[in-house]
Amino acid sequence: MATAPDSGKFPSAATLAPARGARKASDQTIYDSIYEAVLTQRLPPGSRLPEVALSEMFGVSRSIVRKALTRLTSDHVIEQRPNQMAMVARPDVEETRQIFAARRLVESEVMRLTAGTLSKARVQELRKLVKDEKAAHDSGRDQDRVHCSMEVHRFLARHCPNQVLGRMMRDLVLRTSIVIALYKSPGITACFLGDDHGRLATLIAKGDGEAAAALAHDHLVALENLLDLNDDSRPIDLASILRPPS
Amino acid sequence: MATAPDSGKFPSAATLAPARGARKASDQTIYDSIYEAVLTQRLPPGSRLPEVALSEMFGVSRSIVRKALTRLTSDHVIEQRPNQMAMVARPDVEETRQIFAARRLVESEVMRLTAGTLSKARVQELRKLVKDEKAAHDSGRDQDRVHCSMEVHRFLARHCPNQVLGRMMRDLVLRTSIVIALYKSPGITACFLGDDHGRLATLIAKGDGEAAAALAHDHLVALENLLDLNDDSRPIDLASILRPPS
DNA sequence: CCAGGACAAGATGTATACATTTCGGGCTCG
DNA sequence: CGAGCCCGAAATGTATACATCTTGTCCTGG
The missing domain is CATH 1.10.10.10 (Winged helix-like DNA-binding domain superfamily/Winged helix DNA-binding domain)
Known part of the structure; x- marks a missing residue:
């Protein structure tokens, strides 16, 4: 039915x-x-x-x-x-926008706090994740690419000195992944935005927290703009519309 | 034992x-x-x-x-x-600091987003909460005062246009309450800081988000400074220290 | 042929039985 | 007298039985 x-x-x-x-x-x-x-x-x-x-x-x-x-x-x-x-x-369109706004706030701060705190070994790990993502992208393995892309963000969340914020970011990354699956424009393989992750890794390693925060912020704005968030459009969620008080 | x-x-x-x-x-x-x-x-x-x-x-x-x-x-x-x-x-001392840092970030943004969005009726509710808090404070009912103080913050979290952030703030308010109970300096009845809540309500009603955000930020810094967060001090949590991997 | 209702399959909601673990009291043995 | 062990009360961990609800199917009557 x-x-x-x-x-x-x-x-x-x-x-x-x-x-x-x-x-x-x-x-x-x-x-x-x-x-x-x-x-x-x-x-x-x-x-x-x-x-x-x-x-x-x-x-x-x-x-x-x-x-x-x-x-x-x-x-x-x-x-x-x-x-x-x-x-x-x-999540509906409104919640999607809220998730992105929250993530911009939290992830920017995580970048500020994490920049310059990673050991050499950790930086190497991070660079490897970025490299894997690029490799998956170039060879067209889209599943792997998504996985690697998520891992970059999760890595940064996991190693943020403030683990309370890190945990929040982890949750927001997951919710972002869900809404991307829901609202991504049909034609777009998408979500591999320039070499944002590579540049982000460099800034984090260098310790330039402000620049990293700004880059993460813009990265997320660009990502949101790739989505199809016209209120009327696609997954017309009749269910939640037609659900009266009870 | x-x-x-x-x-x-x-x-x-x-x-x-x-x-x-x-x-x-x-x-x-x-x-x-x-x-x-x-x-x-x-x-x-x-x-x-x-x-x-x-x-x-x-x-x-x-x-x-x-x-x-x-x-x-x-x-x-x-x-x-x-x-x-x-x-x-x-929570231990380190987590306490992280909770405060996270809450400053989130609550400031909530103030920015909420300022100027409340209906007249909602503003009245808010003012009543502030008044109740003051009354409880003046008559020395400390239990009630804590309750009312929490309600002010929870009210703002509940009515933030971004409910994702609002929910995060709600959780952080609770965790703050826990660490206050844990680490508050003995002598301090505390946590009634000037008329911060009253001024906050005014700024929110007026729609001055930036000032409200700044006030909330400073309010939380002052609150954290009232606590006794010397690493070595009080609740020497042997339990978590002596708990090996398993 | 279609509308409507009874029914059955299968899902979740709740309570409970039983296994396992923890931890403190008290006994025993050195 | 004290250290160490034993054991039982009481807590949690897990599985399962049963009640209830949802939903799709099929049958029946118009």
């Missing part, structure tokens, strides 16, 4: 990698698997996540799955409504 | 208000009750929260309680370690 444009297929067992053989898994394992799959856009927005299917996949009872799903809901990775299957979040 | 300076008493039934008569309660009810109790410092950092006690108090099974506790952990209200009772969070 599909009142709303639902991407709703079930995740194939292959989509959620570490489910092999139904070995015992902790709720952290399940959380990580789904998180990673959403981050890399293997699980598109709207994907449904039935508890029983997951519990069989991971070889645990529904209790564990439910704990993982509750945490994923708290982190805005999925949405849970009473008596309905959990599904990967589908 | 108490290896760490544990505030650890169990919450009396009276501490968690809406537990009357063991009526059925949703996980949201439990979440809210504990959240509110922590926010207003009725449940001090380190307080233990046994699942069975809570389930009896609220008249539900442990499943519901566990869901509430999982969410509270996600929001950094409580800490859960494997096989140990949940307890109200006790």
